[in-house]
Amino acid sequence: MSAIYDVKFFSVLAKIRSKKALLLLYLLASIIIGYAIYVNQVSWLDFNCNHGRYSNSCIYKIQRLYLVPVLGIIGCIFFLFIDKVLIFLIMLNKKLENLSLKVHAKILIIYSLVLSIFLFGFRFSFYILDPRRIEWISHFGRDLSLNFLSWHIFRDSPWSFPLGYIESINYPDGISIAYSDPTMLFCVLFKLLNPLLPSYFQYLGIWYFLNYALQGLFAALIFKNIKCSLKLKLLAVPFLIFSTVLLDRVSHLTLNAHWLILASFYLYLSSEMSNKKKIIWHSIIVYITVWLHPYLTFMLFSLFSALILKIYFTDKKQFKFLSFLFTFTFISVFISWYIIGYFHLGHIVDDLNLSYRSNLNTFINSMGKYALLNPLPSTGGDYEGSAYLGLGLLMILVVLLFEKWPKQKYIFNKENKYLLWIIVILTLLATGLNFKFGNITILNISKTFLIDYIFIVYRSMGRFIWPVYYFIIIFSLLSLIFRERSIYKKYILFIIALIIQLIDLYPLYKPVALNLANGFSVKRDFSPWVKFMGADKNKLIFYPNQEYFYEDFWLLSKEYKYSTNIGYFARIDLHKFKENEKNVYKNIVGGYIPRDTVYVVLKNEMKLFPTDQKNKNLECEIIQEFYACKNKN
Structure with a gap:
């Protein structure tokens, strides 16, 4: 030495x-x-x-x-x-x-967990783990505010069926909390514990922490049994922990569960687990997604299908077991969605929107969010299908593509062909069968019944590119590990690529400004509203039904047990929405207001209320930027 x-x-x-x-x-x-x-x-x-x-x-x-x-x-x-x-x-x-492979595996898992927890602390700070602190939430955008507010109202709403139903929001139809994208798993759990919780309680920070920690765990599990130098594994897992498609999803709380996609790849690639255990565990993780987000369910069910095909063509004697578990999982998904309340609004048909898809340049397009590469041309909704690989990984891919390919196939082999089929299908769905490279349309065959129907249910189909993104990363790293080249050359390439990757991705994982000074505060004085509502009014109905400052009025409704029609939701029944709004308009111009209701319009719309004899039955008042009226009787 x-x-x-x-x-x-x-x-x-x-x-x-x-x-x-x-x-x-x-x-x-x-x-x-x-x-x-x-x-x-x-x-x-x-x-x-x-x-x-x-x-x-x-x-x-x-x-x-x-x-x-x-x-x-x-x-x-x-x-x-x-x-x-x-x-x-x-x-x-x-x-x-x-050391033995088992000891290597333990070191890798501990290292990966520490790295992912460090990333969480560096990016968010451990402050957000305190469930009593809510000041930071509003700074993360309206989606996260919606997650918190919907849970905040749901926790005190009476138990009903469907399980996620809230009557006081989106009145008179009510809404399922599922349409505000919360973590239903935690919502139900903490609602059971509601009597023990403080008046303001958030689980969002805990959920972020779990997702980052589990991302690290499954990144390690994928590589732990690979027979290679431990140092190569230690250099490989950060590429999965510092995932662009995860780091770019701060405001979409439930969609941070990318560890489930990694868990699926781990089960598919694992050689230490029996086929029966693999398929049972994969069925379980598919079911977990039911209580998180339908997009994750679609992705995980697709990967579940790849594993079933692989096992079936390896051992056809398991056909009955595989058929039973596939059918059971499929039925369980829809029954659970029904219980949660995804079908509460009936058959929702939104306007068809084919813009939220993935561009063919998605893997090399930084979209202007990263440090080292300039953005490439893209169309309006391409951000939903963004899956930038990072300059470091692109460098690895270039080296792999232009050097001599080994005789032994690690990707395009028999074992992986079923996974490749699913990856190809997910890629096609992510593009919406409208193949664009930047602004240039190469081929557009998206006008089919199947694509139209799927796009109505899953508007942001570009998200289906996420499993493809992880597939490329995992198999690129495995290809580099198994290539016949000097171990020192591999170390050098891995280290340089990782440094470039971390520099390039820094704008996405740099510390988030929590903006605590502004806090999660009410933007208006509630007292004039409470005074006008009085003791006999419990419905606050706005016309036209817009978002306004729905956060304030949701908090008002929560505190004083009012019902209101305004809000921001992932889905609504547009037909019922327009019908309800039409009825409110008729009541306003006709001078009829139910005894338990206050109708509210903007000040410049006060002329909607009648000025003749009918108006004598109404009591009206300007409150802040609104004009509110109620029945005197």
């Missing part, structure tokens, strides 16, 4: 440690660096906290002002002993390579 000190840099470090004067100067420089970090943190707090660094809205201010500078000093001292650390790592490397 003495050869390491032949490098001049390391010999300089050893000299500093041996000379007291130099060591004292180095420690003094470390303290100065620590102070510089302290000044930087003070500036950060003053800039990011609207009410100054002494306000309660500044989280972790003690840690930022004192812990971070101390860590900076410790880092400088650690750097002084970097040669000792390097010697230790060299010795450790020799010992690691002699």
